[in-house]
Amino acid sequence: MKNILELHNLKKHYATQKAVDDISFNVEEGSIFGLLGPNGAGKTTLLRMITGIIYPDTGSVLLDGKPFDPLNDIQNIGYMPEERGLYKKMKIGDHAMYLAQLKGLSKSDALTRIKYWFRRLEMESWWNKKVEDLSKGMSQKLQFVITVLHQPKLIILDEPFSGLDPLNANLIKDEIHELAKQGSSIIFSTHRMEQVEEICNHIVLINLGKKILDGTVSSIKQDFKENKFSIKLNRSVDTGYSNDLFKIIGQDKERLTLQMNSGVSSNDILLHFIKQGLMVESFNEILPSLNEIFIKLVEETKATTRAFQTV
Amino acid sequence: MNKIYLIAQREFLTRVQKKTFLLTTILLPLLIFGFYALMIYFQVKTGNNTKIAIVDKANIFNGKFQQDDEIEYKLVGNALTTPQLNELVELKKFDGYLVIPQSFNPNGKDTLQLSSGKSLGIMTREKIQGKFEKILEQQRLLSLNVSQSELDSIQNGNKIKFANISGQEDTATKVGISYGVGFASAMLIYMLLFIYGSMVMRGVMEEKTSRIAEVIVSSVKPFQLMMGKITGIGAVGILQFIIWIVLVIGLQMILLPILFPELMHHASQVAIQPVGVQAAKQIQDHGGIGAILDGFKQVNIPMIIGCFVFYFLGGYLLYSSMFAAVGSAVNEDPQDAQSLMLPIMMPIIFAIVIMTKAVNEPTSALAVFGSIFPLTSPIVMMARIAYGVPDTVPYWQLGLSAILLIAGFLGTTWIAGKIYRTGILMYGKKITWKEMIKWVVRKN
Numbered sequence: 001m002k003n004i005l006e007l008h009n010l011k012k013h014y015a016t017q018k019a020v021d022d023i024s025f026n027v028e029e030g031s032i033f034g035l036l037g038p039n040g041a042g043k044t045t046l047l048r049m050i051t052g053i054i055y056p057d058t059g060s061v062l063l064d065g066k067p068f069d070p071l072n073d074i075q076n077i078g079y080m081p082e083e084r085g086l087y088k089k090m091k092i093g094d095h096a097m098y099l100a101q102l103k104g105l106s107k108s109d110a111l112t113r114i115k116y117w118f119r120r121l122e123m124e125s126w127w128n129k130k131v132e133d134l135s136k137g138m139s140q141k142l143q144f145v146i147t148v149l150h151q152p153k154l155i156i157l158d159e160p161f162s163g164l165d166p167l168n169a170n171l172i173k174d175e176i177h178e179l180a181k182q183g184s185s186i187i188f189s190t191h192r193m194e195q196v197e198e199i200c201n202h203i204v205l206i207n208l209g210k211k212i213l214d215g216t217v218s219s220i221k222q223d224f225k226e227n228k229f230s231i232k233l234n235r236s237v238d239t240g241y242s243n244d245l246f247k248i249i250g251q252d253k254e255r256l257t258l259q260m261n262s263g264v265s266s267n268d269i270l271l272h273f274i275k276q277g278l279m280v281e282s283f284n285e286i287l288p289s290l291n292e293i294f295i296k297l298v299e300e301t302k303a304t305t306r307a308f309q310t311v
Numbered sequence: 312m313n314k315i316y317l318i319a320q321r322e323f324l325t326r327v328q329k330k331t332f333l334l335t336t337i338l339l340p341l342l343i344f345g346f347y348a349l350m351i352y353f354q355v356k357t358g359n360n361t362k363i364a365i366v367d368k369a370n371i372f373n374g375k376f377q378q379d380d381e382i383e384y385k386l387v388g389n390a391l392t393t394p395q396l397n398e399l400v401e402l403k404k405f406d407g408y409l410v411i412p413q414s415f416n417p418n419g420k421d422t423l424q425l426s427s428g429k430s431l432g433i434m435t436r437e438k439i440q441g442k443f444e445k446i447l448e449q450q451r452l453l454s455l456n457v458s459q460s461e462l463d464s465i466q467n468g469n470k471i472k473f474a475n476i477s478g479q480e481d482t483a484t485k486v487g488i489s490y491g492v493g494f495a496s497a498m499l500i501y502m503l504l505f506i507y508g509s510m511v512m513r514g515v516m517e518e519k520t521s522r523i524a525e526v527i528v529s530s531v532k533p534f535q536l537m538m539g540k541i542t543g544i545g546a547v548g549i550l551q552f553i554i555w556i557v558l559v560i561g562l563q564m565i566l567l568p569i570l571f572p573e574l575m576h577h578a579s580q581v582a583i584q585p586v587g588v589q590a591a592k593q594i595q596d597h598g599g600i601g602a603i604l605d606g607f608k609q610v611n612i613p614m615i616i617g618c619f620v621f622y623f624l625g626g627y628l629l630y631s632s633m634f635a636a637v638g639s640a641v642n643e644d645p646q647d648a649q650s651l652m653l654p655i656m657m658p659i660i661f662a663i664v665i666m667t668k669a670v671n672e673p674t675s676a677l678a679v680f681g682s683i684f685p686l687t688s689p690i691v692m693m694a695r696i697a698y699g700v701p702d703t704v705p706y707w708q709l710g711l712s713a714i715l716l717i718a719g720f721l722g723t724t725w726i727a728g729k730i731y732r733t734g735i736l737m738y739g740k741k742i743t744w745k746e747m748i749k750w751v752v753r754k755n
Contacts, residue, residue, distance in 0.1 A: 051529050053736065070532070079529040083738060085522030089325065101317055102530040143526070 003065070004029040004154055004185040005050065010059035012045055019045040020056070021209035027154075027187060027202070032180050034200035034217075035189040036290075038298050042209040043189050044082060047156055050187070051079045064153065075104050078152035082159045082189075084143050086131045093127035096146055103150040110149070117145040121171065136163040144172055148179060155179060158189045173199065193291035205294065207301050213293075221287040224296075227260040228286040229269065234279035245272055257286070314531045318539025319546065322514065326547045336551050340558040344566070361435050363425070364399060364408040366391060369415040371450060382438055400428040407431065417450040486698075490670050493697035496619055497666045497690045504626050504659065504689065507548045508634040512648065514540050515638030515735070524735040533732040538724070541631045548627065552620075611699065618696050621713065626689025629720035630655065632727035639734030640742040647741060654744065662687035669694040673703045683712045685719025726751050 005027040012020040020042045027033045037043045048054045050061060052070030061068040063076060086095055093114070100110035118124045121141055131139065140163055148155055157176070161169045176199065180186055188200060196203060197217060205213035213220065229246075232255045245264050250257030260269060266285065273280055288296075326332055361382045365372070368389050385405070387396075396408045407427030415421055425431075425439065452462055515537075518524045527536055637651045665687055669678035673695040681691035682704070692712055695704050733750045734742060 048736070053525070053528050074530055077529070079526075081522075081525040081529065083522045084526050086526075087325075087523060088521060098317070098321055099526070099530065102314060102527065104530075146526070 002029045003027060004063070005187075006062040006065075007046075007050070008060045008062070010046065010049060010056045010061070012042075012049060012054070012056050018209045020049065022059075023206060023209070023211050024059075025204045025211060025214055027185055029185055030180055030183050031201045032176065032186045032188060032199050034196040034203035035187055035206070036191060036193070036196060036203055036294065037206040038191060041207045043206065044158065046206070047079070047081075047158060047187075047189060051077055051156060075150060076153045078147040078150065078155045080143055080147040080155075080157045080160060082162075086139060086142065088130070088132040090131055091127070092123075092129050092131060092134070092142060095131055096142065096149070099146045100149050105150055113149050113151075114145070117149060121145060121175075137165055137168055140164055141168060141172070144175070148175075148184075152184065154185050154187065156187045156189070159192075160188070161190075161192070161195060191294075193289065193294055197290050203290070205297060207298050210301075212297055212301060217290065220290070220293065224288045224293045225285065226288065227262075229258045229260060229266065229283065230286055231256050231258060231269070231273070231283045232281040233273065234281060237278070243272070245269055254281070314535050315539045315542065318531070318536060319543035322540050322543025323546045326510075326544065327550065332547070332551075336554050337558070340555050340562065344559060344562045347563075348566075361407075361431070362405045363439065364396065364405040366396070366408065366410040368413040369411045371411055371415065371417060372446070382435060382442075384442075396426075400426070403428070417447050418454060489673075489697040489699070491697075492615060493670045493673070493694040494666075496615065496697065497663075497670070497693040500619070500623055500626060500689050500693055501659065501663055501666075503548060503552075503623055504630050507544055507627055508630045508655075510544050510547075511541055511631040512634040512638035512652075514544065515635050515731070516641050516645070516648065519639060519641070519735055519738075520643055528735065533735055534728045536735075537632065537635050537728060537731050541628065541635065544631070545624065545627055548623070549620075552623070556616075614700055615693075615696060618709075619693060622689040622693055622716070625685075625713075625716040625720055629685060629689070629716065629723050630659070632720070632724040636727035636730040636734065636747070639731040640737075640747060642738065642741065644741075651742075651744070658686040659690070662690040665691050666694045673698045679708060683708060683715060685712075685715045688712045688716055729753075 003026040006024075007026070008024050010020055010023045011018070023042075023046060035043055035046070045054070049056045050068075052068060052074065063073050090098070096114045096118075097107070097110050100114060101107065105113070115124075118126070121144075123138075123141060123145070126134075126138070126142075131142075134142065140160075144157075144160065147157070160172060160176075164172065176186055176188075188196070190196060200217060202216050203213070203220065204211055215223070228249075234254065236251070236254050237256070244261060245268055246258040246260050248256050249259045258269065260266065266283075270280060270283060363382060363384050364387045365384055366389055367386055372386065387399075387408075391399075393410075396410075399405050400407060406429075407425050409423060409425040411423060415423070423443070431439075449462065452465075453459070457465075518527070518536075524536070531539075633655050634652075637648060637655065640651055641648045662681065665677055665681035668675065669681060669691050672678060678691060678695060681687045682695050683692075692704070692709075696709075698704070700706070700709060729751045730747045734747070
């Protein structure tokens with residue numbers, strides 16, 4: 001699969017700290033990519049370098065196989081920053097038109113696309129309202145429309161769901177999936193793990209300016225599995241029960257949580273119970289959630305939340 | 312370029328479409344015109360408002376009394392007693408009375424007393440004092456057997472007529488008008504620099520605090536955003552300026568003759584009369600409007616307006632980018648803006664100080680320096696230009712000043728662009744000048 005975005009050894013140092021310290025990764029075309037990290041990990045700096053707002057000290061950004069050209073590639077990127085705002089006094093329709101034209105759309109193109117998106121997200125009646133009359137969730141929706149309006153190849157969303165109610169969050173989520181299906185690639189930056197698990201194919205975790213994890217969601221879960229299994233039997237067994245295959249680390253009536261010893265396969269465990277004449281009603285491996293992996297890794301690297309964004 | 316235009320267009324339209332724009336643009340000239348009309352009104356209509364009764368017991372005035380513009384003297388009968396005079400003043404028939412006792416000796420050092428109902432103004436007092444001194448002086452000379460014709464020939468003073476070497480008249484009125492025009496245009500530039508400069512600063516602060524800056528700089532370069540804002544607001548300034556000029560000139564040409572027909576009549580008379588003793592005397596005597604209208608003809612108005620527009624634009628571009636840089640460095644707290652603005656205010660205040668010297672001594676070294684140095688030239692040069700190009704300001708100085716101003720604003724815009732680019736995306740931290748200088752020096 002083709003890579004829409006390649007980062008090679010990006011570095012950005014500020015006076016007192018290394019905001020981004022030698023980060024490389026690729027984003028596949030049409031994928032939904034999660035960029036994760038605790039507060040102050042360097043996510044925003046990284047995103048700003050990808051969008052050409054700031055320049056890396058060293059390293060290169062390739063967009064669609066070619067070196068990133070801030071002047072012309074702006075049209076290929078839609079960026080919804082975490083710190084986002086709108087001109088309060090402007091009318092919503094005018095505001096969308098203005099930002100669309102800044103992206104390089106012609107007036108008529110901008111108008112038809114805004115109308116399309118407003119209809120799609122049920123915002124048609126908003127056209128003549130002022131931005132200051134919008135609720136936070138409503139302006140979030142407007143921000144989203146503005147970001148995707150010019151049909152960018154790469155869409156970057158920094159915390160897109162903050163402030164959205166579940167209904168609107170789902171609406172946006174569906175749109176993200178739809179856009180990915182149509183061939184746009186999406187980078188999704190957040191620290192809300194349950195959303196990542198739900199949406200992303202591939203994730204990168206950064207902390208203290210360094211990449212500490214890179215892979216698909218399923219492969220990462222496999223990598224971090226701790227050989228824990230959940231088994232449900234037809235009758236309860238003695239908790240003290242242990243052998244050289246596994247340890248019982250939790251019991252809830254007939255359901256046992258097992259820690260498998262190394263060098264043992266899951267079939268061995270099943271055979272063990274079957275041989276004892278017990279009926280296995282269910283058996284599955286317990287995979288760690290991304291949340292657990294995130295907390296574990298970040299604590300390992302001793303992340304203390306860094307001073308609030310020093311540039 | 313297209314994006315700068317789009318941004319400028321938005322900045323321009325959002326400001327021009329506001330009600331406050333319409334209000335200030337229309338109201339300010341009306342206000343200025345109102346003051347102007349009021350001033351003229353008082354100058355024209357307030358004559359003969361002070362009435363002084365004179366009891367000439369010594370018969371110094373011989374029954375004759377030359378009237379003055381603003382003070383009406385009236386000889387009243389010698390029989391009137393003090394209480395009767397007091398009553399006349401109380402009845403507001405007169406504002407005051409002056410009794411010249413029979414024993415009064417014009418050659419002596421006797422003092423006369425003027426009793427008035429309410430205290431008289433300083434100008435009126437001086438006029439009365441002057442009048443009496445003049446009359447008594449004549450009396451004294453006549454008593455020394457100086458004939459009236461001899462007296463006239465003495466008083467026919469030989470005046471020095473000031474002119475420049477090319478033969479053009481250089482009257483005191485002209486110098487006065489140059490002073491006035493220079494001072495006024497320099498002050499106007501100073502005010503406009505501040506008004507539009509801080510408008511730029513507030514605009515940048517708004518963009519930063521409302522967090523729209525990052526949304527926009529993902530579409531355009533920060534420099535384009537800054538330049539768009541500066542040009543948009545500059546265009547508002549030019550539009551406002553044009554409306555003001557049109558309104559003020561229009562009001563003067565249409566309303567003034569309607570309100571004060573006698574003034575215009577008077578002015579045209581003054582202009583028609585040949586330059587001679589009579590006219591000069593009249594100008595001196597009337598001491599004002601006629602002379603001013605006449606003097607304005609000697610000032611190169613198109614030159615001044617042209618330079619004004621150039622120096623306003625140059626100064627605006629030079630300072631507004633710095634205001635933009637300051638705006639980008641400010642966080643939520645507007646108080647920060649004040650301390651950060653100080654380094655920008657200093658050269659402007661410095662320029663005002665030089666300007667007040669330059670209007671008095673337009674060719675002094677300080678004035679020449681101030682009018683060429685780009686941080687002060689928009690204000691100081693305007694004070695000098697009113698004195699005439701090329702006699703007071705040689706062409707080379709004007710040219711050098713213009714070139715340096717253009718270079719200056721390119722320089723400040725470049726520096727400000729670097730500060731702006733970093734500042735606009737920084738939140739939460741208070742930024743110092745030291746850091747800003749670091750951003751400027753730092754390589755990309």
